[in-house]
Amino acid sequence: MKAIQRIHGWGRYPIIGAEVDAPLVVSGLKSAVENYGADGMISRGLGRSYGDSSLAKYVIDTRHLNHLLDFDKNTGIVTCNAGISLADILDVFVPLGWFLPVTPGTKHITVGGAVASDVHGKNHHVSGCFSDFVEHIKLLVNPDNLLLCSETSHSELFHATCGGMGLTGIILSVSFRLMPVSSAYIDQKTIKAANLSEALALFEQNYASTYSVAWMDCLATGSSLGRSLLMIGEHAQDHKLACPAKHPITIPVEMPSSLLNRFSIQLFNTLYYNRITKQEVAHRVHYEPFFYPLDGIQHWNRLYGKNGFTQYQFVIPKEAGQEGMNKIVKKIAASGKGSFLAVLKVFGKQNDNLLSFPLAGYTLALDFKIEEGLFPLLDRLDAMVLDYGGRSYLTKDVHMSELTFKLSYPRWEEFQAIREQNGTKGIFASYQSRRLGLDT
């Protein structure tokens, strides 16, 4: 038995003890799976999921399986081990004129994690999720069974695995399409929205923009409720592909969580909102600050203190639209628990994966530090979201109830059936899958 390590997700809550095996080669991974099979295990990438998705007593850490296997410069299809990071992919391919077709708000995740959470980016409304660019994956369902899964081969398993939170096996390699770009820069426009309805209207007006996202001040109330800065962006055409090297700054230790209180957050949010004095500002920025503003501060999750935090991200269908969003934001503003800033986005249509999060509508994500009274608030928010026909994102979730999950992810039974067929139920299981009633 290996020494027990203390591990946690990005939210640093919960912290659990686990045996972690981090194989260097595929054959090593297979024997790790053999050793742990009976007790259940979960794969883990770079641990950027916020809650308990990548936590179990036995963890297969994939981060050393980080090699590129092939690249076809005619099609832009890259094949890599699942443990490689998006940061590494960008480093190699941006200078050659290729970019990620979909990227989340941090580049420090693995390609396996991108598939397992079927991540979305600021272009979801036009491009969809990461899985939409996946040609095929190789999935280890047990040590003797490595399956090539795609739209056309084991397609059911493919649609269960994309967004399947590691519960259908271990993704060993991924082949996916990069997108050609002629610059490492983004032409960004920032537009002020005085309240939520202005923000939603701006999203609609800018629907044709490749990238759009808004930072919302969740603590503003009254006629300013939902005031936001909308950012839209397009890849620049200036043929500058080189990336300047930068050194991120680090939050060295846990900060006392009292530093983040209602007052300091309100002050920050107000300053943030007012940093732009004009109605609209245009800039050309490097892709790093555009896509990964928080990656500039390493370990920023330590800012929330020793109890950790969670990110609550939900989506509600367009029909529920402004009214629904208004009510939920009001509830959050009234609780006074909101975080720095919330991220607001429109989603395009939902895909065929069984547990993927996005559906056509509006999504909002915000951080809450773990404290008394938080989970009851999240329960109330869950109820409202569910009422509007929405749901919250599994890769951020740390508290959702089994009932909420099963009502809001209606294809969970198909998902379970595929796990049973392939014998992965109970073998690949996380703290989250047990909480959600997918495993016992």
Place this chain on the structure above:
Amino acid sequence: MKKILIIGATSAIAEATAKRYAKERASLYLLARNEERLASLTADLKTRGASSALYALLDVNDRSRHEEVLKEVIKTLGTIDVVLIAHGTLGDQKACEDNVEQALFEFETNAVSTIALLTRLANLFEKQHGGTIAVISSVAGDRGRPSNYLYGTAKAAITTFCQGLQTRMFKSGVHLIIIKPGIVATPMTEGLSMPAMLVAEPDQIAADIVRAIEKKTDTLYTPWFWKYIMLGIIHVPSTLFKKLNL
């Protein structure tokens, strides 16, 4: 096009360094024991842009094979612009205290093998009249500490050996760099409890190594602040040092 030889090429620090050279279209020759990892690494390096990437198996403790393996390298690469010696094992200090054989084996892997390799390489580089010999030692060699003094002893031997060799090589236009990393998150340190603030990623170390080779640095502490930490540590009086648990 640079020609690079890496011994212990599957080490996390070595891989990160190799990836950087691959991006510059170098030709790489890799030596280590883990064939599955080597095969996958060569595919990776070629995908990143390496002009060529080849590997051969070598257990550095198999000293009788050193000559033949290096011959094959020279036959393939012609000249060597940079050799990076990166193999190493942290070993189990406790076990080394109870078992003489194990203690000496750790010393063999981390020091004797390197001295043997460097002796042959030095002569090859002298003939070349140029190139860089980069050797990964460690801050652990700067002062013996109870938690890992066997490893530290081997690294101290390497450091001292390299200081002498550095001066000898200088006369024939060969640059030797002694690399002393601090704490790095690699398989070697996995599962150890380490002060998060001081732990570097392999790619940070690789970036420093590539830059220092370019700048012809003699001794590289990486990340840079370890120079000052170690300056402090070697000056702690032993009466006090003995009371610490380092």
